[in-house]
Amino acid sequence: MLLVSDYQVLLERLPIGLIYQCHRAGKQFSATTANQAAYKLLSLNGQQDLQTQLNKIEFEMDPELSSSAKKICLDATLIKQAMNGDYINRRDLMVDSRPLHLQSEIIPTADGEWRLLCIQPRDHRLFVQASETGDILNAEISLRDTLAFDKLISRLSTQFINTSQKDVEPRINETLAALGEFCQADRTYIFQFNNQLNKQSNTHEWVREGITQHIDELQNLTENILPWFFKHIRQEGIFVIHDVDKIPEAGASEQALFRLEDIQSVICVAMYAAGQLIGFVGCDMVARQRQWSEADIRRIKLVGEMIANALQSQRYLESLEQTRQELMSVNQRLQHLAQKDALTGLANRRHFDNTLDMELRRAKRQRLPLSLALLDIDMFKAYNDHYGHPTGDAALKSLSLLLQKHFQRSGELVGRYGGEEFAIILPGRTIEQAAKDFAQLQTKLAEQAITHPCSTITNSLTISVGICALPLENDVKQITTTRLIANADQALYQAKKEGRNRVITRPIE
Ligand SMILES: Nc1nc2c(ncn2[C@@H]2O[C@H](COP(=O)(O)OP(=O)(O)OP(=O)(O)O)[C@@H](O)[C@H]2O)c(=O)[nH]1
Structure with a gap:
């Protein structure tokens, strides 16, 4: 003694x-x-x-x-x-x-x-197990405890229900803190499986003041690191250690890890979503050992279920949002494609007509100038006949590129209007300004010197252009896109008639 x-x-x-x-x-x-x-x-x-x-x-x-x-x-x-x-x-x-x-x-x-x-x-919660039979006070305490926890759970779950997706993370952290405080644990945490279900990461952690955090070290853990632990979680859905020193030989790796983290007691409960294991929620005791009670297990299970539900709906919402984004981008690509001419990449006829309609309305509303040009390659049939269709296609592409580079002011749009016919909308440009733009274009095309051996004009590719514009002074209310196009077409016809390779302007009638 x-x-x-x-x-x-x-x-x-x-x-x-x-x-x-x-x-x-x-x-x-x-x-x-x-x-x-x-x-x-x-x-x-x-x-x-x-x-x-x-x-x-x-x-x-x-x-x-x-x-x-x-x-x-x-x-x-x-x-x-x-x-x-x-x-x-x-x-x-x-x-x-x-x-x-x-x-x-x-x-x-x-x-x-x-x-x-x-x-x-x-802490009456800690002594519930140590109660003597017939200890009425403890029974009452335990009942109060259960009620208090049920109240807490109902408050937290109401919060989860009313939480928007962006607030789920802080809610989970809040719930872990509440669990930690209620169970008087030193650390509470969530681990989640990756999509392949072969790795686990610590995604949320709460620690009592003075307790070291471990979240950063516990990422992408494979099951072979803690085989005994994972076996329990998978098979039984629960892992309870009252005393780390008493872990059997089979759990040697687990014991070493817990000791490294100064853990004396630990409890983890599996989380499921749609019947599938998605992770687990856990509590550690660092400062002292703890006999986990049935009440503790029940509490942790409840919290796990609540968090699993929140995570699951967050995942649903995320995948829904992802699908929505993908659909939107596919839609945009389709819309883009639906507006393009396949050979030249220019606006197709439909897109061009819609845009012209819109620009005409705007010009009328704001009393702004608007010019429209139709453009046609001279003697293209002969070019095709001489070189063949594929080379003809290449010439169309070269001209398209030149047009796109040349007409880049805001609102300007180049479209393929027919086979070798192009149309250009020039918002804000008067008929004189537009004529100058096309004269410059002719010069640039001449500089490219695309050989056209059968042309009777020069030995390179030339274009004829017909332009019409909204009158600036007169009443424009009655002017339609059809009238604009018809006038531009007549101007183009005149350009052809007068010998091609020229720009003809025609005020609207
Ligand atoms: N390579 C190629 N040729 C096309 C395409 N679309 C139309 N064409 C050709 O363009 C030519 C147009 O010929 P015409 O309408 O007779 O006019 P042109 O020979 O250019 O004579 P003018 O317009 O009067 O100077 C035809 O030979 C069409 O086959 C196309 O997508 N690719």
Whole structure:
């Protein structure tokens, strides 16, 4: 058996608060002592006399557990009783609003005995399991606890329901914090499988103040790192370790990892979505060991289900959004294609007509100039006949490119209007300005010198252009796209008639 002095050293080191007296056989000894933990818990100080301070302690009834919530001052009676060797076990008291559990103990030694009053911060949730049969107070506490947790869950799930997709992440973090606080855990977290279901990553983590975070290190873990853990999660949907030191040989890797992270107890519960395992939610105890109760398991399961649902609907919404984006971009591409001429990449006739209609309305509304040109390659039949259709196609493409480069002002649009006929909308350009633009285009085309051996005009490819425009002074209300096109066509016809390779303007009739 240990000697008194051995006990004294030991008691000082204990994390539980202790008020104690030593009683040697045959001698009455009444000096009361308190260990460091008791000093902390009861807010004692080293300067004043301990006995005086103990006498002044006010124990209050925990209002959570008493309907009267009456403050009762027990003075040091409880301490005195314990020191007299009476049995004390009170779980309904508080000191300075701190819930405490007081329990007396008598420990025999080789030369006498120790009388102790053990003082621990009371977390009724932690002591539910240790309750004695018929302990009505604990039953009541447990019931209150269940109700409190159910309330919390219902508040959190209402929040989840009313949460937009962008707020799901903070909600999950909030829920993990609530779980951690309620279960008095040191760390709570979520792990999720990747799409191939072969790797897990820590996606959300809450830690109590002073506890190290591990989220960054726990990414893309494969099952072979923690085979025993994954076997449990897959087969049983739950993994409970009360004491990491007692993990069997099969869980050696798990034990090493937990020790590395200073984990003493751990619990993980699988999360499922549409019947498929998508990850797990877990709680770690770092500061102390923990016997996980059935109530803890139930709580963690509930939280896991809630988070799994939120994650699942987030995934649905994300994939819905992705599909919507893909559809939109396919639509845009299709729309783009539907507006283009396949050979030249210019606007096709339909797109051109729609745009002309729109530009005409705008020009009328804003009283702005608008010119329209029709353009045709001279003697293209002869060109085709000489070189063949494919070379004819190439010539059409070269001219298209030149047109596109030349007409790049805002709103200008080049379209393929017929076989070797092109049309150009020039918003904001008067007929004179448009004529100048096409004269410059002719020069550029001449510079390209696309050989046309059968032309009677020059030995390279030339174009004829007919332009018409909205009159600036007259009333334009009655002018339609058909009239604009007809006038431009007549101007083009005139250009052909007058010898080709020229630009003819024609004010609208
Ligand atoms: N290579 C090629 N040729 C085309 C295409 N579309 C129309 N053509 C040809 O363009 C030629 C047009 O000939 P015409 O309408 O007789 O006019 P032209 O020979 O250019 O004579 P003018 O217009 O009076 O100077 C025809 O030979 C058509 O086959 C096309 O997509 N590719």
